[in-house]
Amino acid sequence: MPIEHFRSREACPGCGSPRRRTLYAQPYDQPPISDYLRSFYKRLGDDAFTLLAGVSFTLDQCQDCSLIFQVEIPDNFLLKKLYEEWIDPHQGTTHHVKSFDFTRQYLQETMLFVKLLDKPAPEIRALDFGMGWGHWCKVVQGFGCQVWGYELSQPQIEHARSLGIGVVGWDDIPQGRFDFISTEQVFEHLDEPLKTLQQLRRGLTPQGLLKIATPNGSDIPGKLKCPDWKATKYSHNSLNKVSPLEHLNSFNPRAIMAMAAKVGLEPVRIPLSLHYASLVYWKPWKPMLKNAILPLYRKFHPRGTYFLFRPINT
Template sequence: MTYSSTFDIYQKWFQAPLEDTVMNKRNLCPVCETQSGNSKFSVPYDSSKVKDFFDEFFGERQGIENRVDMSYFEGESLVIRYCAHCHFYWHENILGPDGMEKLYEEWIDAEFSKQRRDDWDRRGRMLEKTFYPPDFFKGVKPPGELRVLDIGMGWGGYLQAMNYWGAETHGVELSEIRRKHVSRNGVDVHESVEDVTGEFDVIALHQTLEHLPDPNKTMVSVGELLQKDGLVHIEVPRIREDPTKENVLKKSGFNPPAHINGFTRDSMLELTKKHGLSPISPTPLFRKNVGEYGIKRKLRRILNITGTLWIYDRFAGEQPMPRFFTLEQ
C-alpha cells in the first residue's frame, strides 16, 4: 500500500479533516466542539516512562520486539485534555495518516491481535452480546431479516455471530489484513463507511469511537445509514478518573497512541443526542452490571438472590454506560 493510498483511505474511513503531516493537533473538543478544554496530563513522548510503556505494550505483551518508530513522535508530547462542558477526554496530538497505517498494520501485531479475539473468554463475551437476538431485536425484525453493519469490525467476531442467526452482515475496517480475513466468512466488507449503501437495522461500533479523530463525522454517517426503527450498539472503554502517569501508561482507556478519545457517560450522551439518538434501557440479557467484575459483581449477585439488590444500587452502584440507541421520534 502506497503512502498516497494510505492517506486517502485514512481520510475516508476516519472522515477527519487531517493534514498530511506526521502529527495532527486537536484543539477543540471532538464531541461538543467547544474551546472549554484544559490540559489534564502531559508528558514528552521521548520520556523514559512512555518508551517503557511502548516496550511493554507493543513488545513484551505481544511476544515480539517493539516496532514503534519513535521518529513519528519527535519533539511531541502526550497531552490529554478534558472538556468541562461535556466531560470528554481526548489526546491533543495524534498520528497523521502514515503513522496510523504503521500503528494498525505494523506496531500492533496482527497474529497477536487475532489470537486475543479468538480466545474462549472473548468469544464468550461476544456470544453474550448476540446469543438471544430474537428476544433483543423483538419489535425490529426477525434476526434472519436484519441488515447489520459493524463500523470498525476488526476480525469480525460480532458479524460472524450475527451470521449464525441469518442476518445480512456488512463491515467497515481500515486494516487490509482484517478485511481479507473477514471477507472469507461471508461478510460484505468495505474499507470506508463512504462505500456503504442502503439502510441498516443494526449498526455496531464496538471499541471504535475511542480510535477516531472526529467521532462526530462518523456519527453523521450512522444517522444516514440507520433505518427509522433501527438500533445503534456502541461499546467504548469507560473513563472514570482523571489521567495520571500511573493509569495512562498502563492498560487503560487512555492507551497511547491508539485510544485517542476517552468517553464518560455524560460525553457519550452528549455525542449521541447531538446526532438524534436516544438511549434505551438494557434488556435482561444486557445486564445493568455488565462491566463490573470481582467483588462488586459477586456482591451484586448475592444481594439479587436475597431480594436486597436496592442496597447495592443505592450505595455501591453507578448509572450504566448507555450502549443501545434509537433515533429520536
C-alpha cells in the first residue's frame, strides 16, 4: 500500500535496471534512524515522526550499475518541509562566499573548462544546475562568461536575480545552447537522476562539457555491515553519504559512468598539463601540496567521483 508523502522506486534510478538487492532497512520512526534525524536536523518539527510513521528507510544496490539508492523517497510536500523547515533555508548563504577554498576551486575549474572549450570566454554559455546561492556563477561571470543558474528554492532564485545571474527553468534547459554545465554535489539529492541527466544532455552544445561531482559512496556497503549512525558528518564512519531523506542516491565511479553512457555522454580525459596550467594559490605549504597532488590523484586513482563528460555525437 502506498504511504502518504512517499513514493517507492521500482527500478534503479541511475540505469533503469530492475535488478537490485537490499543492503539495509530500518523504520524511520524508531532508533537508530529517528535518533539520527533528531541529531542531524536540529529544527526537526514535532510533526516529523507523524509524517514518517510506518515508513521504512531502505537502501538498495543496483546489481547492474552498483548505484546505492533509497527506495522510499519523499514527495514534494515532504521535500519542502525538509529543505525549507527542518534545514535552515539560509544555511550556506555566506559560507561558500566566505570560503576561500571554494573560490579557489571554482577559479581553477573555470580556467580548465575555458581552455578545454578553446573559445573566447565571452562566447561561452555556462549553466550551474543547482546553483545554491550563486557563488559559482559569480566566479564564472568574473571571467567574462555568460552564466545562468537553475534552482528550485525561491529565496535562492531571487538572490541570483539580485546578483544579475540569469535563471532558467526546467523546460528552458534542452535547447542545446550551453557550452558548460556544472552539477556540484547535486545528483545525490535527485529523485530521478537519469531523467535529469537526459535533460541536461539535451542542453549541451555538440562540443559542450558537463561536470558531475558527487560524494563517493564506494565505502558504503562495508560501513552498512556495522552501521554507526552516531558518527559525525566528516568522521571516518560517517553515513552521511546515504543520509535519510536527503542523499537519495549514493554514486561510485562505475554508477556515474553507467548513467552517463545511458544518455550518450562519454568521459573527457583532461591532460595533466592542463590541470597544472590551471592551478592557482601556491602557498602556504599544506594547501600548496594538496593543490599540487590533486591532479595526479584524480588521474591515477580511479575511485574519485569528479567527471567531465561530452556528448557522443553520432
